[in-house]
Amino acid sequence: MKRPFVRFLSVLALLCVLVPAVPARAEYRALTVGDKGQDVVALKKRLYELGYFKTKSFGDTFTKDTAGKIRCFVSKYGEDGDIATPEVQERLYAEDARPESYVPMTGPASVGPTVQPELPTLSADGTLADKSAAPFLYKNAEAGLWLYISGTLSVEIKRFEDRVSNLMWLETRVRLSGGNRIRTIFSDEQMTAKRFDKPLNIVKKHPGVVLAFSDDFFGWRKDAKDIQGIIIREGRVYSDVTRTTRKFPPLDVIAALPDGSLRTFAPDAHTAQEYLDMGVENTWAFGPILVQNGEAFRDTDVEDGNTRQPRQGMGMLAPNDYLFLTVMGRRKDSEGCTIQWLQNRFLGYGVQEAINLDGGNSTMLVFDGEMLNKVKTVSESSLRSMVSMIAFTD
Numbered sequence: 001m002k003r004p005f006v007r008f009l010s011v012l013a014l015l016c017v018l019v020p021a022v023p024a025r026a027e028y029r030a031l032t033v034g035d036k037g038q039d040v041v042a043l044k045k046r047l048y049e050l051g052y053f054k055t056k057s058f059g060d061t062f063t064k065d066t067a068g069k070i071r072c073f074v075s076k077y078g079e080d081g082d083i084a085t086p087e088v089q090e091r092l093y094a095e096d097a098r099p100e101s102y103v104p105m106t107g108p109a110s111v112g113p114t115v116q117p118e119l120p121t122l123s124a125d126g127t128l129a130d131k132s133a134a135p136f137l138y139k140n141a142e143a144g145l146w147l148y149i150s151g152t153l154s155v156e157i158k159r160f161e162d163r164v165s166n167l168m169w170l171e172t173r174v175r176l177s178g179g180n181r182i183r184t185i186f187s188d189e190q191m192t193a194k195r196f197d198k199p200l201n202i203v204k205k206h207p208g209v210v211l212a213f214s215d216d217f218f219g220w221r222k223d224a225k226d227i228q229g230i231i232i233r234e235g236r237v238y239s240d241v242t243r244t245t246r247k248f249p250p251l252d253v254i255a256a257l258p259d260g261s262l263r264t265f266a267p268d269a270h271t272a273q274e275y276l277d278m279g280v281e282n283t284w285a286f287g288p289i290l291v292q293n294g295e296a297f298r299d300t301d302v303e304d305g306n307t308r309q310p311r312q313g314m315g316m317l318a319p320n321d322y323l324f325l326t327v328m329g330r331r332k333d334s335e336g337c338t339i340q341w342l343q344n345r346f347l348g349y350g351v352q353e354a355i356n357l358d359g360g361n362s363t364m365l366v367f368d369g370e371m372l373n374k375v376k377t378v379s380e381s382s383l384r385s386m387v388s389m390i391a392f393t394d
Helices: 002-018 038-049 064-075 086-092 199-204 218-223 272-277 339-348
Strands: 136-140 145-149 153-162 167-176 183-186 209-214 229-233 236-241 252-256 262-265 282-286 289-292 311-318 321-327 353-357 365-367 388-393
Touching: 038 064, 038 086, 064 086, 153 209, 153 365, 153 388, 167 209, 183 199, 199 209, 199 365, 199 388, 209 311, 218 229, 218 236, 229 252, 229 272, 236 272, 252 353, 262 289, 262 311, 262 353, 282 353, 289 311, 289 339, 311 339, 321 339, 339 353
Parallel strands: none
Antiparallel strands: 136 145, 145 153, 153 167, 167 321, 183 388, 209 365, 209 388, 229 236, 229 282, 252 262, 252 282, 289 353, 311 321, 311 353
């Protein structure tokens, strides 16, 4: 009976020799390029656990590459430096250490528009006080500010950059009045959801569209004969079949209600007919839900949720007062964001309801006939085609 126990102790002792232990706080020493030792191995192992190293094959030398990983780690806290000081190591080994995928909501290098044009007289809802006046249009791509204000529609788009996190995004606030409402536009007049077209072409087919966003990309799921979720567009039911698992996308629903409010629901909370009975004309099914009833939605742990990607989010501050977040990614000037970052950004503005829409290469924002999140070197023909878009008209 003693032999297995003795063998266990022998294996345990061997592991203690082979596996570098995390140094105690009092034993931390400042590590820089050229330093060697088991504490360097432990440091690299921790960086691997947090996603900064992609492979486990690392030696006991603090290299320039290691210094680069430390610089990336401390940047998550809005700092700069490539030396693993005792303070940096204490933060690195903490349970709440920030992983490589973490993107700060804001950072010391976050910058937004610094210009503000003189505006006409506005109503309390942000639209023109003089409802008969011509719309006010302002476009300043260099400063990152775009405005459109009429008697029933107010659009304000701001571009933000965080150079520490290599992140760029657009924040669009939309306010409606006078019976104006959120709409869906299709690639064909018959609204068949069968014909795919480029986003700019879709907008051109609908005179009066000032602003348009990519949506849940349900047309692709329809074409692939995949589960689409509860889909209603302009009062027409396209799908009444959904799923209850949290497979990505979970097909959570955000619905536009007659009073101008947006509400989020679980995928199977209502049938399409029940939504129609509520007066809903448009639903979008993707997810996960980010904010519900003003609180962070907890079940956001989905596939690719912790990776930095181009993303699109749709939220409501109040009825007829919406906020869209369009995050650029997979490009040199912006790596994209995580689902958590998107959620935190919405919460920071006091959004009451918000959902993650289809992102990746489907992420589109078109204002006044121009796609604002497109890289200049990317041709229009290479953009992803779709069957429908979220739109605001005047």
